[in-house]
Structure formats: structure tokens, C-alpha cells
Amino acid sequence: MQKRLFILLLDALFLPMLLWASLSLGKNEVMFPHAGEWWIFPLALAISFPVFINFGLYRAVLRYFRNQTISAILLSTLITTIIWAITVKVTGMADLTKSGVILYWLSTFTFIAGSRLQIQQWLYGTNNDNKTSRKRVYIYGAGESGTKLAALLDGDPAYVVEGFIDDNASLRGWNMLGFDVQSYDKTAATLMNAPENTEVIIAMPSIDREERQFIIERLEPFPVKVRIIPAIEDFASGNFRVSDIKDIDIDDLLGREPVSPDKQLLPANIHGKTVLISGAGGSIGSELCRQALNLRPKKLVLLELSEFALYKIEQELNEILSSMHFSVEIERVLGSSGDITLLDKLFSRNEIQTVYHAAAYKHVPLVEENSVAGIKNNVFGTKTLAEKSLASKVETFILISTDKAVRPTNVMGCTKRIAEMVLQSLANSKNCETTFSMVRFGNVLGSSGSVVPKFRQQIADGGPITVTHKEITRYFMSIPEAVQLVIQAGAMAKGGDVFVLDMGESVKITDLATKMISLAGLQLKDQYNPDGDIEVKYSGLRPGEKLYEELLIGDNVSGTKHSRIMQANEEFLSKSQLEVLLKNLQNTLTDDNLDEIKKSLTKIVSGYTPWENTANNDSAISNDDKGKVIPIKKSYPV
CATH class of the missing domain: 3.40.50.720 (NAD(P)-binding Rossmann-like Domain)
Incomplete structure (x- = not known):
């Protein structure tokens, strides 16, 4: 404010002086104004100040002069000079010469521009235009x-x-x-x-x-x-x-234009109901909580093993509720979905109507190294929760599955396929009153363990970006879209349904890495551009990883009323057959013998081929093999 006042006073002092000097030079003689001619000086100020203010000449002093700053000064001084000259001429206040008026405009422009530039240099130094x-x-x-x-x-x-x-x-x-x-x-x-x-x-x-x-x-x-x-x-x-x-964000490239949801499907299993979400603090589970909350359930029961994750999502939901005009009861339950004692108490005090089972160990190499924990959580945890839901006459049970369950080469994918089979067998058992279904999809953008945040951090650290194999591809979908489709798929279930989300087209991870480098304003460093910024290095496939993921075991697939939700018709074991095999699997867990565990898994999932028995592990790739930067290719359609 002080700067603006100083500039305004400066103009008030010098503009009349410039006007007097210009008119004197225009007449080639010193001007001695008569009584009525004195009014031309305050008139010039009265016209100039509103115009200058309108053009922003009295805003805070800018650090830098720009073309439009000069243009504003040029135009505002021209306008004020024209208005002033016409007013003086019409009223007959003074006798003006054309040269005097032009000199007044030029001198005013020079003074305004020069004074701002000089003040700028005083305040910010002379090198700030660099x-x-x-x-x-x-x-x-x-x-x-x-x-x-x-x-x-x-x-x-x-x-x-x-x-x-x-x-x-x-x-x-x-x-x-x-x-x-x-x-x-x-x-x-x-x-x-x-x-x-x-x-x-x-x-x-x-x-x-x-x-x-x-x-x-x-x-x-x-x-x-x-x-x-x-x-x-x-x-x-x-x-x-x-x-x-x-x-x-890479989400802007890999994501798709959202499809309007079916207004009847979305609220079907949630509105006015008591909903249990297991794994409520995870990537999918937390988004399920957010979307479910907006559909106005009677109560949300959040089941989560991680204390911090449970606290975080509960705080977020309470913050969302504070801005809404309705209330939803939220219960926090800290524990595992495989803890039958915990589930007995939880179901006894809640008449749960819908279960979304998102709790799972999903990091492929970690589960491969910790197979017993993965099997206990993903298989027997699902079995315990599903059977408790059946016994408690839960209306709907939806399992969040994965594309890695299709012809799996890793323990994680195999356990998720067995979890699917558990639900299929229960759905086809006698007197089943719970509608069991599962929704299978690929990677979601930004989830824990996703390559996108990993690559983003590696770029921020100056590289290199590490990719397991130059030919590896994956399907990607945004978390909100995946969850919205999961909710709608569950509402279409009739029992034992295996829903498959349309993931679009798979993405080559090398192309994803190079694209992220480019979007950061950096260049790929490789044999074609040794002076680039970020290098992509290949580390070889990790235990359990496949080059390509699939969404269907067979070709027996049909559409649904939703354009992005398909339904697979796949074979499964009867409840009695599966019980025997799961009993044998449980016995192998006590010995912690990985070879025996994997043999038991192969007897349950016919398409399971342990990673060490495949050609996938022969995956060392030379960095000289990398290609040029190319756009993300859209291939391998669903």
C-alpha cells in the first residue's frame, strides 16, 4: 500500500510539470498560464488517475517488466492525453498546439515507464530480469x-x-x-x-x-x-x-473416460444397509468405504488388521460426514478376517447384510517368500469370513479378486483363485441363502506396491528406473473406477458369479516408464541418447512374476447389462471335494515345507504352475536391449 501511495504522489508531482514543459516546448516559449488556464493541470490529473488505476498502473510494483506492462502504459497514456486534449479544446480552457499535445503524451509515457522501471530496480536489484x-x-x-x-x-x-x-x-x-x-x-x-x-x-x-x-x-x-x-x-x-x-499424472494417460454408473445397481447392496468392508484401510477397501458412505448405508463396519490404516480411513470418513446432511454409524474393528472369535462377536452384535471382502496379501514376491502367511490370509481368511457370513444369513458377499488368479505362476494368484473356488463351492451348496460373487480385475493406479508411485519416486531421486523385464505388460485401471464397477457387479450377482472387469488394453511397463520420464520434462538416457537424464534398468522377473496377465481362464465369457462388466463361466470343485483338498493344504502349512505346500496348491488349482517350473525366471535382460522412447502401445485387448 505504501508503494502504491508513493507512486501515485510521484505522478501527481511530475505530471503537471511534464504538461507545462510540453506545452512550452510546443509554443517555443515559456508558458505563463492565465487565470482560466490553471485548470488544465488538475484536469490532467483528474483524467489520468482513473485511467491509470483501470489499467493496473498502481498495483504492487512488479518484479519484472513484460510486454503487456509496456502496452498498458502506452495505451493508458494515449487515452488520457486524447481525453484531456478534447476536453480542453471543447471548453476553450487553453490554446493548444499539436506538437505540445504529442510531446505531453510521449513525455508522460516515458516518465511512467521509466519511473516504474527505476523503482523496480531499486526494490529488487538490477539483475532480476534474468x-x-x-x-x-x-x-x-x-x-x-x-x-x-x-x-x-x-x-x-x-x-x-x-x-x-x-x-x-x-x-x-x-x-x-x-x-x-x-x-x-x-x-x-x-x-x-x-x-x-x-x-x-x-x-x-x-x-x-x-x-x-x-x-x-x-x-x-x-x-x-x-x-x-x-x-x-x-x-x-x-x-x-x-x-x-x-x-x-500417469492416471491421466492410463485411465479411461468414466462410464455413467447404473443408478439402480449402485445403491442396491448398500443404501440403508449394514455393510462390512474387510481390508477397509487398503487401496481398494478405503475407496469402497468412501463410495459406500456416499450411498448412505445404515452402518459401516470397518475391519482392518493395520491400526494406522484403520485410524486413517475412519478419520477421513468422519471428515466427509461432517460436510454431509445425513449421518452414518461407523464401527471400527481392529483384527483379521480369519479370526473366528472376533467374527463371532462382530456378527452377533451387527445384522450385517453386505460384505465386501478386500482384505488380502497381494504383493507377489512377498507372498512368494511368505507362502504360509499368504495362504492363511488369502485362502483360510476368506473361507472363515465367507462361512461366517453364510451362517449369519448375510444377503450379499463380494470378493475382490485379481487377474493373477488366472493360470497363476505365483502363490498369491493361486491363493486368490482358491478363494474364488471357496465362494463358488459355497454358492452351489444346499440351502445357501447368501449371494456369493467375486470381481476379478488387474492393477489399480496408485495402489500400495504399484509401479506408478515407485517410478515417480525413482524419477524424483534422479533415477534409474528399474523394470523387471523389457516385455512385461500389465492391465491398469483407476481405483475409483474399479470400485464403482465392483459395487455394480455385486448388485447383478445371482450366486457363484465370477465377474471380470473390462480393463481396456494392457500396457507395456517399459513404455510406461519412458512416458513418465518425458512427462517430467526429462529425457531417457540410453544408447541412443547417452546424455539423457534418467536410465531404465532391467533387473529380471521377480519370483512369481509373469510377463503377461490374463483375465479369463477359458473363452466361456458373456456380457452383462453393464458395458464394462463381463461374466466368466468357469469350472470349480464341489464343496466336499474342496474341503478334502483344503484340509490337506492346511496340514502342509504346519510343517512349513514349501515344496509340499506347492504340491498341495497344484492339486487344487489345475492351472497353477509354480514359477520355478516356468521359463519366466530366465529373465536377465541387457540394458543395451532397450529401444527408443515410444508411446504406450495399446495391445492385448480383453
């Missing part, structure tokens, strides 16, 4: 959001706005807020040779995911960091800050 320490920004999209962003960044000393990129032919060649609008093709050459700290910010919040992916892929070859403004409702709220600009 762009090397500032981020150069190109804004992709010259619409309303883009121009708002440009105005915001223009006032931030950390940025230099270089211009707009927009393929709208009607905008081409325009100048918006002092910045040129150029097409992508015209800007490409500049971006290819962009300096180190250059960014492109996508300012098109209303475009769909496919259009956004197209833009991101266009920018990928350039050595620039790509970022994006938040959703249009966030930007339009007016509370947007520079810190709200977010990095392009």
Missing part, C-alpha cells in the same frame, strides 16, 4: 481458462509466459494479453530446442480424457515438463492459485 532462473511457460489453450491462467502467471515472479499454443484457426495470429497465439506446428520447433526449465501447461479443463491424452502425446517428444490446470469447476470457483497447477 530469465534463466525463471520458468518459461507456454499455455496450451487460448480460451477463457488459458487467458485467466496467463494473467495469474504474469503476476508471479517465478514465471515468464512465452505465449499460447492453440490450433483454433480463428485465434491464430492473435495477441492475447500481450502474448502471441501460435499453432502447435509453429511452436513445435521452439519446444524441441526449449531451455531446461520450460513448461507447457494445458489450460483446457473442459476437454474429455481422449482429447487430453492426444495433447499430452503430442507434447511428449519435447524436453518440457507438462502440467495441467485442475477441473473446470475448481478453476471457475475463483479460488485458483498457481500452486493448484498439477503435474500430469
Whole structure:
């Protein structure tokens, strides 16, 4: 405020002096105003101040002079001079000469620009116009959001706005807020040779995911960091800050445009009911809690083995509830889904109607090294909870399964397939009043143990990124989409259903790694580019890992009323057959003999081939084998 007042007083002092000097020079004689002519001086100030304020010349002093700053000064001084000259001429206050008026405009412009520049240098030093320490920004999209962003960044000393990129032919060649609008093709050459700290910010919040992916892929070859403004409702709220600009997340590339949920399926098993969610603090379990809460259950029972995870999700749910106009009772239960004593007490005090069983050990190499723990939790934990649900006449039981259950080469996948078989056998037993179903899908983005956060951290640490095998592929889906589909699939179940989510197309992990490097504004370091920033190294497949994952055991699959949910028809063992085999498996666990354990597993799951018996473990890959940076390929369709 003090700076603004100082500048205003400075103008009030010097503008009349400049006016007097200009009029004197215009007449080639010293001007001695008559009585009525004195009014031209306060008139000049009365006209100048509102115009200058409107053009922002009395805002806080900017650290940097920009083209639009000069343009604003040039235009505002021209307008004030014209208005002043016309007013004086019409009222007859004084006799003016054309040269005097022009001199007044030029001297005013020179003084305003020079004084601001001098004050800026006094306050911030003479070297602050050095762009090397500032981020150069190109804004992709010259619409309303883009121009708002440009105005915001223009006032931030950390940025230099270089211009707009927009393929709208009607905008081409325009100048918006002092910045040129150029097409992508015209800007490409500049971006290819962009300096180190250059960014492109996508300012098109209303475009769909496919259009956004197209833009991101266009920018990928350039050595620039790509970022994006938040959703249009966030930007339009007016509370947007520079810190709200977010990095392009790999979710934006791997995720899909969401399909509108079936309004009848979503609430069917949740609204007004008591819902138990096991593994409530995990990646899938916690999202199940969030979405279930929005569907207004009567009560949510959170079963979780991790104390911290249970505390965290309960706190989050209470925070969500505080902003809602309804209440939901939440019960926290710390313990395992395989603890029958705990389950007896839990079910006796709650009339549970729906169970979502998300509790599982799912990290493939860890479960491979700790097979006994994995089997106890994933197989017998599921069996205990399912049988207790059946005995308590739970209406619906939905198991969260995995694509690794299909022709498994690891203990984790094998245990999940057995868990599926447990539910299938119960569903086909006599007098079963519980609708058992399972939903099978691949990797979810951002889950614990996912490659995406791991790669992100490795990039932040300067590399290298470690990939197990150059040919390894995986399916990916966002956690919210997966959970929404799980809820809808469970509502379609009739008993013993194996639902398979449409995961889209599988992704080559090497391509995922190189794409994440590019989005960070860095370059892949390899034999083709030895001066690059981040190297990708291959470590070989870990115990239990497969190159490719599958979603179906056979080809016997049918559609459902939902376009992204399929139903598999797969063989399973009867309850009596499975009981004998599980009894034998349980006996092998006491001896902790891994060979015997795996033999028992092969007798239960016919498609299970232990990893050490496959060719997958011959996986050492030379780093010289890496290819060039290529886009994520869409292959291996479901």
C-alpha cells in the first residue's frame, strides 16, 4: 500500500510539470498560464488517475517488466492525453498546439515507464530480469481458462509466459494479453530446442480424457515438463492459485473416460444397509468405504488388521460426514478376517447384510517368500469370513479378486483363485441363502506396491528406473473406477458369479516408464541418447512374476447389462471335494515345507504352475536391449 501511495504522489508531482514543459516546448516559449488556464493541470490529473488505476498502473510494483506492462502504459497514456486534449479544446480552457499535445503524451509515457522501471530496480536489484532462473511457460489453450491462467502467471515472479499454443484457426495470429497465439506446428520447433526449465501447461479443463491424452502425446517428444490446470469447476470457483497447477499424472494417460454408473445397481447392496468392508484401510477397501458412505448405508463396519490404516480411513470418513446432511454409524474393528472369535462377536452384535471382502496379501514376491502367511490370509481368511457370513444369513458377499488368479505362476494368484473356488463351492451348496460373487480385475493406479508411485519416486531421486523385464505388460485401471464397477457387479450377482472387469488394453511397463520420464520434462538416457537424464534398468522377473496377465481362464465369457462388466463361466470343485483338498493344504502349512505346500496348491488349482517350473525366471535382460522412447502401445485387448 505504501508503494502504491508513493507512486501515485510521484505522478501527481511530475505530471503537471511534464504538461507545462510540453506545452512550452510546443509554443517555443515559456508558458505563463492565465487565470482560466490553471485548470488544465488538475484536469490532467483528474483524467489520468482513473485511467491509470483501470489499467493496473498502481498495483504492487512488479518484479519484472513484460510486454503487456509496456502496452498498458502506452495505451493508458494515449487515452488520457486524447481525453484531456478534447476536453480542453471543447471548453476553450487553453490554446493548444499539436506538437505540445504529442510531446505531453510521449513525455508522460516515458516518465511512467521509466519511473516504474527505476523503482523496480531499486526494490529488487538490477539483475532480476534474468530469465534463466525463471520458468518459461507456454499455455496450451487460448480460451477463457488459458487467458485467466496467463494473467495469474504474469503476476508471479517465478514465471515468464512465452505465449499460447492453440490450433483454433480463428485465434491464430492473435495477441492475447500481450502474448502471441501460435499453432502447435509453429511452436513445435521452439519446444524441441526449449531451455531446461520450460513448461507447457494445458489450460483446457473442459476437454474429455481422449482429447487430453492426444495433447499430452503430442507434447511428449519435447524436453518440457507438462502440467495441467485442475477441473473446470475448481478453476471457475475463483479460488485458483498457481500452486493448484498439477503435474500430469500417469492416471491421466492410463485411465479411461468414466462410464455413467447404473443408478439402480449402485445403491442396491448398500443404501440403508449394514455393510462390512474387510481390508477397509487398503487401496481398494478405503475407496469402497468412501463410495459406500456416499450411498448412505445404515452402518459401516470397518475391519482392518493395520491400526494406522484403520485410524486413517475412519478419520477421513468422519471428515466427509461432517460436510454431509445425513449421518452414518461407523464401527471400527481392529483384527483379521480369519479370526473366528472376533467374527463371532462382530456378527452377533451387527445384522450385517453386505460384505465386501478386500482384505488380502497381494504383493507377489512377498507372498512368494511368505507362502504360509499368504495362504492363511488369502485362502483360510476368506473361507472363515465367507462361512461366517453364510451362517449369519448375510444377503450379499463380494470378493475382490485379481487377474493373477488366472493360470497363476505365483502363490498369491493361486491363493486368490482358491478363494474364488471357496465362494463358488459355497454358492452351489444346499440351502445357501447368501449371494456369493467375486470381481476379478488387474492393477489399480496408485495402489500400495504399484509401479506408478515407485517410478515417480525413482524419477524424483534422479533415477534409474528399474523394470523387471523389457516385455512385461500389465492391465491398469483407476481405483475409483474399479470400485464403482465392483459395487455394480455385486448388485447383478445371482450366486457363484465370477465377474471380470473390462480393463481396456494392457500396457507395456517399459513404455510406461519412458512416458513418465518425458512427462517430467526429462529425457531417457540410453544408447541412443547417452546424455539423457534418467536410465531404465532391467533387473529380471521377480519370483512369481509373469510377463503377461490374463483375465479369463477359458473363452466361456458373456456380457452383462453393464458395458464394462463381463461374466466368466468357469469350472470349480464341489464343496466336499474342496474341503478334502483344503484340509490337506492346511496340514502342509504346519510343517512349513514349501515344496509340499506347492504340491498341495497344484492339486487344487489345475492351472497353477509354480514359477520355478516356468521359463519366466530366465529373465536377465541387457540394458543395451532397450529401444527408443515410444508411446504406450495399446495391445492385448480383453
